[in-house]
Each structure stands twice: as structure tokens, then as C-alpha cells.
Amino acid sequence: MNRTALSPSRILAAARALAAAVVLVSAGFVAVGCDISVGRAHELVITGSTTVLPIAEISGKEFEESHPGERVLVSGVGSSAGIEAVSKGTAAIGTSSRDLKDEEKGLGLFDTPVAYDAIVVIVNPANPVTGLTKDQVRAIFKGEITNWSEVGGPDESIGLVNRDEASGTREAFFKIVMKKERFADNAVILPGTGQVRAVVGDAEGAIGYISLGFVTPEVKALAIDGVAPSPATVESGEYPVQRTLHAFTKGTPTGLAKEYLEYLLSTEVQQGTVREAGFLPVRPKDAVR
Amino acid sequence: MSRGTYLREGALRTLFFACACVAVAAVALIFLFVGWRGWPVVTDIGLGAFLTGARWASSEKAFGILPLVAGSGAVVLGALALGSPLAVATAVFLSEIASPKVRAVVRPAVELLAGIPSVIYGFFGLVVLRPIVADLTGGLGFGPLTGAVILAVMIVPTIATLTEDALGSLPPGIREASYAMGATTWQTIRRVLLPAAKVGIIDAIVLGMGRAVGETMAVLMVVGNATQFPHGLGEPVSTLTSQIVMDMPYAAGPHRTALFGMAVILFLVSMGLVATVRLMSRLK
Secondary structure: OOOOOOOHHHHHHHHHHHHHHHHHHHHHHHHHOOOOOOOOOOEEEEEEOOOOHHHHHHHHHHHHHHOOOOEEEEEEOOHHHHHHHHHHOOOOEEEEOOOOOHHHHHHOEEEEEEEEEEEEEEEOOOOOOOEEOHHHHHHHHHOOOOEHHHHOOOOOEOEEEEEOOOOHHHHHHHHHOOOOOOOOOOOEEEOOHHHHHHHHHHOOOEEEEEEHHHOOOOOEEOEEOOEOOOHHHHHOOOOOOEEEEEEEEEOOOOHHHHHHHHHHOOHHHHHHHHHHOOOEOOOOOOOOO | OOHHHHHHHHHHHHHHHHHHHHHHHHHHHHHHHHHHHHOOHHHHHOHHHHHHOOOEEHHHOEEOOHHHHHHHHHHHHHHHHHHHHHHHHHHHHHHHHOOHHHHHHHHHHHHHHHHOOHHHHHHHHHHHHHHHHHHHHOOOOOOHHHHHHHHHHHHHHHHHHHHHHHHHOOOHHHHHHHHHOOOOHHHHHHHHHHHHOHHHHHHHHHHHHHHHHHOOHHHHHHOEOOOOOOOOOOOOEOOHHHHHHHHOOOOOOHHHHHHHHHHHHHHHHHHHHHHHHHHHHHHO
8 A cells, every 4th residue: 555655645744835935925914014015095994993993993894985996995903913914104194092002102193082991890690799989990810809609790710801912901000090000811802892791691700801883782781880881971971980992093094094084073063973883982182173 | 869859858957956955945944934033032041041941931021932832842742652552453464454445435535524624623623522531630721731632633644544555555575475475464554564564654643743843723712721830631731832822922022032932942842853764764
């Protein structure tokens, strides 16, 4: 049973090696930043926060319809990646669900606030706990409280679900709720808002946090310090975990980016798309026109 | 041979030689590039802090890869422990026991396992396997166990195909001699065929290990990505490959350098595994 040189397994192995090489080479290009897609004249590249993604996608489509010939390319890779992309020039607009960090302030980025958002602590609907204080949430995410019975729930260990370090939601949560104290090391790290929601919706002991706009019946939103998250309590300022969603441009917006941002800030989009996506419109005093 | 045929033969030979060179050039270029980008690890972070640091937290500028190495190790060894016996047994079945009809069904099925995109494995692991592991171990079900089970299935085609090759390339005489001595099928497999194909099987397992070490997407989706040392089958860990994917989109400065440093380490591990296989084949 002598195998010929071209046995199926050899071909398979060769094909696999080739595929791996192609992937590695292209990964190398992406990594070094040899970006080819800086954007052509009629193409607007928007990238960054997964929280801002729904607003950017819907308004991008509508913008394309009202501006024939223009293309809006939207992707969600995390706020930090968005800021990185816009400062390197690989995207015209970088969206972010957090403020700039100190080391990012010198990059010459221009901030256009596009919406307000609340961060909501979510648990499984089967969990009888309905509210926590901010201090309790902090103790849970620091790993000091590890069982639901310590906060009035069943005798079940708490499964922490955290976001990755590129996440603007994590950064905002870290600042507002954690008061910059370190997260527990044993939390599961998930790279997207949707994944956090899916896992918490599926695992009874889990706790996580997502943007208000992403809350669906598959998870239960907890009241914080006695205030339930809702557009009304966010707008009135009662709900304590709030933040601003940003669109950054390199310098003041020009050309297509300017037209798009003006459209995004129009009453029509702010009162329509932004509200429908579960966020709150920017107050006129904050909007940069 | 006419002059035209001669030239054509020569041109074809050159063409095929050039194709073969592409693979070598690609490996060399990738290694040079990754090495060049990863080299500043020595100056920016310090080789000691990088290789033996016990904490990976990019926001705190802590770039010690030890927990990630441990995480990779736990997942890969678990996958080998579960996957190798399964794969070798499959190969023995296909090569020695199965009737041609059964083989015609099982072999393509095993080969198909290699063709399924890894994100599908990851999704299956996340949705189906994770809740089962959560029930078994407590916690959320992310961790080395889920990762190992998924990887075990993923490396079966590699190990099974290569083991089958090893069994198939044994001289038919030894099989016949064994049966002629009155040995049963099981005795022949255990006492004659497996020992005779030992080196080939170890090669297969080492190459399967290479696949397990390099797998990224499926692992990323099920291990939980917590950069802590493994301390339970159902406690989240992170691996070298999955951490590179998680961090690459936003990493800058020393963080990015550290990721390239990790890539260099993965490269060296792969090279080491291939070299092991080469050495063992020579011993055979």
C-alpha cells in the first residue's frame, strides 16, 4: 500500500499551509498599518465603538439614500480601536463610548458628542435580585462579593462577565462605578456588547453591564441606588451611570465627514434614530455645529 | 527531444521551482517581520519581565505572558489528552477494522471536520458546550475544559489522517505474519501494528499539537479570556493566540510590541514542533 506523492492528506496539508500563510501575511499588513482603505473621495469610513454602531449604521444608510453616490462604511471594533484609527488616518470618523484618555488628548482629535447613554447592570431574568447600590456593584466586580446571597439573592455564586480593555463601555464603567479600582481577575472577558447580553441571558448566576440601548427582555436591568434605568431617568439625570457617546475627527470635520455629522445631529436623526436605538439625543448646548 | 520541447520542459521546471520558493520566502519574510516588530520587547519591556511576568494587563502596562503561556498549555494539553486517543482509535478503525463501505462514509466525515471553519466550532462551543460545562463545574462554563473539548475535535482529522498514513505504510508482511501466528485482530493491532507505527503516530500527535497551539478563533470564543493562571477546569483563562486577537485592534507602543513578541514565541513553538517531527522521522 504505497501512497503516491499526491495523497489526499498531503494535498490537504499543503492547502492548509497555504491558507495559513495567506492569513498570516494579510494579518501582517493589517498589523503594520499599511492600510489601503483610507477612503476614496465618495467613501466615508466610520469605525469604533460597538455601542455607537446601531446609530452609525442606520444613519449611515439613510445618509447614503439622501446623498446618491456617497458610501458610508461602518464597523464596530471598540472605542480604543476607533480612536486609534481616526488618529492614524485610516478612518475619517472614529466613534467612542468613552472620553479621551490623557495620553489621547494630544492627538489633535475634534470631539462631536452624538448621543447620551446609560450603562445598565444586567442579570439573568431568573435572578430575583432587582436592584443594587453602586457600592455593591463595585464590590461584586472587584470580587469582594462572590455569592448572590450576600446581596439578597439565592445561594449561588456570581459569574462575572466583563468587557475587553478596548471597550469604551468598560472604561466608562471603570471610571463611574469602579472609581478606577481594579476589576476582579476571574471575570470572563467578552469582546462585544451582544455577547455579554447573550451570556448573561443564558447563565443564571451571571452579571454584566451593557449600554441602555442594548437592553432586551432576554436580560434583566437592575435598578442602581434605587433608580431603574429608563430614558426618563437618564434624561432627568437621576440614573447615576451615564456617559456621552462621541464621534472624533482629526481636526474639525470637513467634507463628507462634516456633512454626515451635521445629518447625525439633525433633529430628525436625534429624535428619531437615536431615540429608537435606545439612546438620548444630545442637548443643543453640547452639540458642536 | 526537439528544441521546443526542451525549452518548455525547462520553463516548467523553473516555474515549479519558483512556486516552491514562494512557501519558503513567505515563512522567512513572516519570521523576519514578526521578529523585527517583536524585538523591542527586549528593550521596552525587558525579556525577564516579558517571559516570567505573572500579570498581563495592558491598561496597567503590565506585559507578563506567563499566565497566557499557562493558559495555552492547559488548553492544548487537555485537547491532546482528549483528542489523541480518539484520533488514533479512529485511524486504527479506518485502517484495520472498517469494511470498505463503512470506510467510505467515515473517512470523508473525518476529513470534513478539518474543513469546518473554526468560528463554527467556537459558536458550537459557546452555545452548546458551554452550558453543559457550566452545569458540570459551576461558574459560567468558560475555561480550559470547554476549550480543550472543542480543540480535541478540531485536531482529530490531523492526527487521524497522519496515523492512518503511518499504519498504511507498514509493510503488509508483518500483518500477515501476525495473523499466520494465530493472533487475533486486536492482538495484531496492539502488539504489532501500533508499536511498528509508533514514530509515525507520535509525529501525528505532535503535528496535531501544532494545530492546537495555533488555533485562535474557536479558543477565543470559549476560554473566557481572563488573563489569570488556570486554577480550575471551568474558570476562565486566556491563551497567547486569543490574546493577540483581542488586543491587536487597539494596541499601541509597548503593548503592540508585546503582542509581536508573543507571535515570535508562537512561531518558535511551531518551528520546534516541526523540527521534532523531522528529527523523529530521521530516527525512524
